Amino acid sequence: MAATVFTNVSIFDGSGAPRFPGEVLVENDRIKTVARGGERIAAPGADIVDGGGGTLMPGLIEPHAHLTFTCAVDRIVPSFMPPVEEHVFVTAHNAKTILDHGYTSVFSGGATRPQIEVRLRDEIARGFLPGPRLKAASFERAVDGSRQGYGQGVAEVEKFCNEMIALGVDSMKFILSGAKSVIPQHFDEMAYSDSEIGAAARLAKEHGVNLLGHTYNSASIRLAIAHGFHALFHCNFADEATLDLMERHKDEFFVVPAVGIIEAGLKNHAEMSEHAIERQPDAQQGLRQIDEGQRKVIPEMRKRGIRVLPGGDYGFAHNPHGRNAWEMELFQHKFGFAPAEILAAATHQGADLMGMGDRLGLVKPGYIADLLVVAVDPLKDIRILQDKAALTHIMQAGRFYKRPEASRQAA
Numbered sequence: 001m002a003a004t005v006f007t008n009v010s011i012f013d014g015s016g017a018p019r020f021p022g023e024v025l026v027e028n029d030r031i032k033t034v035a036r037g038g039e040r041i042a043a044p045g046a047d048i049v050d051g052g053g054g055t056l057m058p059g060l061i062e063p064h065a066h067l068t069f070t071c072a073v074d075r076i077v078p079s080f081m082p083p084v085e086e087h088v089f090v091t092a093h094n095a096k097t098i099l100d101h102g103y104t105s106v107f108s109g110g111a112t113r114p115q116i117e118v119r120l121r122d123e124i125a126r127g128f129l130p131g132p133r134l135k136a137a138s139f140e141r142a143v144d145g146s147r148q149g150y151g152q153g154v155a156e157v158e159k160f161c162n163e164m165i166a167l168g169v170d171s172m173k174f175i176l177s178g179a180k181s182v183i184p185q186h187f188d189e190m191a192y193s194d195s196e197i198g199a200a201a202r203l204a205k206e207h208g209v210n211l212l213g214h215t216y217n218s219a220s221i222r223l224a225i226a227h228g229f230h231a232l233f234h235c236n237f238a239d240e241a242t243l244d245l246m247e248r249h250k251d252e253f254f255v256v257p258a259v260g261i262i263e264a265g266l267k268n269h270a271e272m273s274e275h276a277i278e279r280q281p282d283a284q285q286g287l288r289q290i291d292e293g294q295r296k297v298i299p300e301m302r303k304r305g306i307r308v309l310p311g312g313d314y315g316f317a318h319n320p321h322g323r324n325a326w327e328m329e330l331f332q333h334k335f336g337f338a339p340a341e342i343l344a345a346a347t348h349q350g351a352d353l354m355g356m357g358d359r360l361g362l363v364k365p366g367y368i369a370d371l372l373v374v375a376v377d378p379l380k381d382i383r384i385l386q387d388k389a390a391l392t393h394i395m396q397a398g399r400f401y402k403r404p405e406a407s408r409q410a411a
């Protein structure tokens, strides 16, 4: 039996409670014991890992990734849709880059080639490639589905769903409004009828697949809630009545606004992008409108206890994979979230989004040992999580993905 004891650490357990000094015993893939204060764990034969006074916390969970978007901090790929042979490797590389930055789980928000994402999920799960545990998603089904070769109407939506379910996706993504994300003329454009989404909801339920919505305006948020969508992305333009509705149904869905992509666009990082929609002439105006909307709506959602998770839409040249933890700094400084609240959202609430909140995202006996040691207390300065060098240890299901050379030799 493989056993590891983390000692000389302060523990942030993922619940949002303050850190406490302690020790953690991991056996095989699970957390076996959490000791508090001066309590010591006796585990003869275990690998003793000195955390150097760092913070031990659950691995981060990215709640709205697009691994098939091609750009990462350590590699910018100019084409958004490279030849499939290249795309497979680029996507696998993106998964590794995200794991290097402390994200041990990823919930997909859609794939330009879902076939790649589904296969990559399985390769990672079987231990053949490095990467976060992954919930894979379908195409992002656009206004009329035409980008992916589907037509309009209930039968075409059903065809899409059946094909995606057969492929093995965990989630199906529908762009319900605002298809061209930052172009103001498209913000209110509704893409689907109630009967089309009703058909998708029936199939999703039958096969245990999540529905994800790109929901910009109030009508799309209401449509998504009416049909039991699991995650609502963006929600920048929710009006008062819609916020009331969201509050009444707040235990039924998660909101992932994706703030970094807007911030990067406003800061003109868009110039760096070969393919960013942000370069279109109306885009700067659109970005400003979205920012105005989210500055109102996100603090309001927080106040109402709606679950808002940090992450989303990394993978463009101006906002590459690996920069995901920037989102947490933005949550704190733009919207006034407290660091402990943000970290709980990035760990245990993320696990709830994954459908694994009963076994993932907490430092608690019985939970899967996806763990980080951070050299500096992230509750004091959440920006530290953007520095991958500060992540001294990364463990997935009880196995080290990263640990310092010295402690490896000592072991």
Ligand SMILES: [Zn+2]
Pocket (backbone or CB within 6 Å): 064, 066, 109, 110, 233, 258, 312, 313
């Ligand atoms: Zn997205």
